Amino acid sequence: MDENKDVGFKKGLEGIIAGDSKVCLVDGTGGRLYYRGYAIKDLAENCSFEEVAYLLLYQKLPTVKELKEFRKKLAARRSLPKHVVKVIKDMPSATNPAEVLRTGASSLGSGIADASKLTAEGQTDHGIALIAAFPVISAYFYRLSHGLKIVKPDKKLGHAENYLYMLRGTVPDAEEARALDMDMVLHAEHSFNASTFAVRITISTLSDMYSALTTGVGVLKGPLHGGAATAVAEMLKEVGSVSNVDKYVSDTLARHGKIMGVGHRVYRTYDPRAVILKNEARRLSEKKHDTRWFEIADRIEGRMLAEKGLHTNVDFYSSIVYGNLGLEPGLYSDIFAIARTAGWAAHALEQYGDNRLIRPLDNYIGQVDLPFVPIKDRK
Ligand code: COA
Numbered sequence: 001m002d003e004n005k006d007v008g009f010k011k012g013l014e015g016i017i018a019g020d021s022k023v024c025l026v027d028g029t030g031g032r033l034y035y036r037g038y039a040i041k042d043l044a045e046n047c048s049f050e051e052v053a054y055l056l057l058y059q060k061l062p063t064v065k066e067l068k069e070f071r072k073k074l075a076a077r078r079s080l081p082k083h084v085v086k087v088i089k090d091m092p093s094a095t096n097p098a099e100v101l102r103t104g105a106s107s108l109g110s111g112i113a114d115a116s117k118l119t120a121e122g123q124t125d126h127g128i129a130l131i132a133a134f135p136v137i138s139a140y141f142y143r144l145s146h147g148l149k150i151v152k153p154d155k156k157l158g159h160a161e162n163y164l165y166m167l168r169g170t171v172p173d174a175e176e177a178r179a180l181d182m183d184m185v186l187h188a189e190h191s192f193n194a195s196t197f198a199v200r201i202t203i204s205t206l207s208d209m210y211s212a213l214t215t216g217v218g219v220l221k222g223p224l225h226g227g228a229a230t231a232v233a234e235m236l237k238e239v240g241s242v243s244n245v246d247k248y249v250s251d252t253l254a255r256h257g258k259i260m261g262v263g264h265r266v267y268r269t270y271d272p273r274a275v276i277l278k279n280e281a282r283r284l285s286e287k288k289h290d291t292r293w294f295e296i297a298d299r300i301e302g303r304m305l306a307e308k309g310l311h312t313n314v315d316f317y318s319s320i321v322y323g324n325l326g327l328e329p330g331l332y333s334d335i336f337a338i339a340r341t342a343g344w345a346a347h348a349l350e351q352y353g354d355n356r357l358i359r360p361l362d363n364y365i366g367q368v369d370l371p372f373v374p375i376k377d378r379k
Contacts, residue, residue: 009363014265018358019200023056023346024191028266033273035189036060044276049159049184050074053131053342056189057124057349071158077132078153078162080140084108088137093145097138098221098333102214104137105130109210123352126209127345134341135159138334139166160184163338164325176325179280180335183321186273186314187336189343191266195219195226199344203351204358216344217337223260226340228315229332231260233323235300236293245299253307261316262304270311277317284324293320 010016025034033040036055043052047061054062054070062070080088087107091100108130118126136153143150143166151166161177172180190196198219202212220226239248252259264271278301285294297312297320304310315336322332 009361012265018192018197020354021191021347021350022059023343023350024189026191026266028264029268031267031269031272033190040186040272041276044182044185044273047185049181049188049339049342052185052188053159056342056346057127073128074132074159075153075155075162077129078136078155080104080133080136081108083110084133084137085140088140089144091141091145095141095145096221097141097145097330098217098227098337100141101134101137101334101337102217102221104133104141105210105217106214108133108137109208109214112208112210120349120353123209123349124345127341127348130209130213131341131345134334134338135163136166138331138338139163142167142328142331143169167327167331172325179284179321180325182280183277183318183335184339186276187318187339189340189346190314193225194222195340196344196347200347200351201358203348204355206355209345209348212348213341213344216340220337220340221333226315226333226336228260228313229319229322229336230329232297232316232319233329233332235260236296236319239296239300241292242295242299245296245303249300249303249307259300259304259310261319262300262312263308263310264313267311267313271313273314274312274316277314277321278312281317281320281324284321288324293323 023036025032025037027033035043035052036059038055038061043055047055050071051062051067053074054060054067058066084104084107088100088104091103109126112126140150148169151169153162154165154171157165157171158177158181160181160183161172164172164177164180192200195216199212199216202215203209223231235248239245249259281294281297282291285291297317301312301316304312315332318335319329319332322329322335327335
């Protein structure tokens with residue numbers, strides 16, 4: 001117990017640096033975000049998800065040839081083993097889609113050799129298999145749970161494009177595919193957030209990539225993390241119109257409730273991803289001649305800034321982007337997880353590359369030296 005006395009801690013590990021990393025910089029006071037040194041705006045505007053996944057995994061932007069090969073590799077890994085398809089088919093249709101993703105990731109890893117014996121290349125390969133499989137698992141369950149026939153992946157389509165295709169059964173137009181693609185770039189990585197840290201903890205025991213990403217999905221699905229976009233959609237529906245916003249916000253704050261999609265542990269200013277997604281949400285809503293949800297969201301954003309000085313985060317306007325793509329709120333944490341596989345795999349590789357078991361201390365506040373009472377005498 002005494003060994004912990006001199007070690008400071010903060011609830012929720014706020015402000016605690018938990019390790020070195022070269023994957024991503026989140027500048028919480030400057031509102032800047034970099035993946036492997038590249039500004040998020042440049043990546044969002046110019047790169048596909050596959051390019052960014054390559055950057056995260058291989059620590060450099062791909063050449064045309066490298067990207068072509070990487071796309072081919074990803075597309076080839078889209079076909080799921082039979083036992084994984086069976087697991088998805090056996091899930092009750094009312095299951096939360098993120099739970100199916102979690103179970104699918106786990107089942108994909110059954111029978112895989114001990115990762116600690118693999119080379120970095122072998123581990124990267126497993127990361128690629130998971131990046132490729134996530135959208136397929138998600139789309140298969142979506143179709144089955146809606147009483148629809150599954151749509152097999154199309155190797156010719158890009159990552160986001162193929163996901164939309166498998167969900168809908170028709171190839172999306174280029175603009176829709178690009179909107180989801182950009183959203184996935186924005187969600188691909190974000191330093192030592194809760195799910196990524198959990199991934200790194202799993203790897204630090206020399207467990208395997210599949211176990212690590214299974215852990216990642218389990219952590220991400222909570223409403224304080226990747227589940228927030230679904231909660232935002234539900235909130236917008238509950239608010240219903242711009243005229244209800246002020247009362248909704250003040251009532252929620254008065255009972256110390258949370259406005260979903262607002263606030264962040266690291267950003268003390270705007271979240272640069274939210275700025276990009278807001279523009280995209282506005283553009284898509286105007287194109288559809290339905291700006292109702294955008295206007296409600298915009299008003300909530302303004303009220304939260306005025307009342308609490310809190311900014312919106314990545315999950316706020318992404319829910320409007322997804323809504324404009326005709327995607328159901330139940331899928332929103334899946335989309336986040338599908339994109340984040342790239343960041344998780346990159347962090348797993350980094351952790352393997354310079355590993356030490358992650359094992360923090362706790363600040364014990366319980367009792368000691370209690371008199372032991374034999375079971376027959378206990379009341
Ligand atoms: N709505 C209302 N108040 C909020 C808030 C929100 N979304 N986020 C933070 N706050 C307030 C808290 O009530 C608290 O106020 P107080 O000091 O007056 O009590 C203060 O801001 C600090 O909040 P706290 O929950 O301790 O911050 P955190 O760093 O632990 O939490 C989040 C960060 C992201 C978990 C938090 O902002 C949140 O729950 N947001 C909503 C969920 C969400 O959008 N998650 C996705 C994150 S990408």
